[in-house]
Amino acid sequence: MLTLYSYWRSTAAWRVRLVLNLKQLAYQQEAVHLLQDGGEQRHAAYRALNPQGLVPLLVDGEQRIAQSLAIIEYLEETHPEPALLPRDAGARARIRSWSQFIVSEIHPLNNLRVLQYLEGELGLDENSRNSWYHHWIKEGLAALEKQVQQHLPIRQGGFSLGNRPGYFEACLVPQLYNARRFNCPLESYPTLVALDKRCQSLAAFSKAVPEMQPDAVLDT
């Protein structure tokens, strides 16, 4: 049985939940509360499992794998069907490029530990923190919209794998939720928003939303 160490609102853990669901793999979740007691991800017990001190972490027998995209690549290699990347090397590179752009250019600037540093160490007020957040989201999503618009199946109402979503949608959907949570206007990214909406009607996606996770705290 696969075990995912996760936090309900973690964008990165959500990517992995989506891939597990899309591949119809059974898994259990262990909650790591990112805010409680100074953040359980920083506690010695969790650091012993994952020295990086972040979620997600996937445990598969003796393997302990940190970093969402490393986990997703691992699942793609160990459970190749259904494939979540296209077959052709150029098409695979394009999907990885878009996904990597979300994971390493947009999200790292806006995740919890960075917002905590801006508030705590730098003493930024809420307005400045929001400007920071919106700046990187806007720069990122504008570039992504331009690229994804060129993908014929997506533009025509399909997905990154033609008739079904995969690796890319697992990165996109959590990032758009995150953007909405911080009130970023999204009307300039119609292709991304429409793709996100198509995903949300699928069970693999509706099961993975933060509010449906066992550790969700719905009144915050």
Place this chain on the structure above:
Amino acid sequence: MLTLYSYWRSTAAWRVRLVLNLKQLAYQQEAVHLLQDGGEQRHAAYRALNPQGLVPLLVDGEQRIAQSLAIIEYLEETHPEPALLPRDAGARARIRSWSQFIVSEIHPLNNLRVLQYLEGELGLDENSRNSWYHHWIKEGLAALEKQVQQHLPIRQGGFSLGNRPGYFEACLVPQLYNARRFNCPLESYPTLVALDKRCQSLAAFSKAVPEMQPDAVLDT
């Protein structure tokens, strides 16, 4: 012929140069000056090639691929020998996890556009910018040191692939250079520093350093 759009001091472009060298692939470089004229990566001519507005970009015939790790995965798939990842899925996941940690947790917080935002939009002085830089480097390298120490061949004086470097070293070496450039103390990371030193004696690495690139400006 492969073409790499690059800037001599870009950490991300350097990763790709290392992989091209390790695979002994011939390539030409096109310089994109990240500081001149407001940053050539933001100009319309470059954005038409790469809407993400960042380096590196690899052009291989009709393929245009952005994002260093997407490029590296593409090269690993299209030129599999010598392989830069181990064969076993668990070992591959470990290397990808460490590399992804550098690429999506350490580097994005410390690259040029972020430092420019801290200075310009947030008006941070040099001290606060340095504290920011050192904070993320320290948090990142401490976790990485702990993980890499557990890798037997590296601990015993070898590399991530046993007797030769690969995917991981292509991410590590530029990040340590970057840390030195900002005067981060590195004595707490002896395993990483020793591995970096072993790499530097190899031609694939010495050819890839920023100062050896055609667009290097050595008096700045």
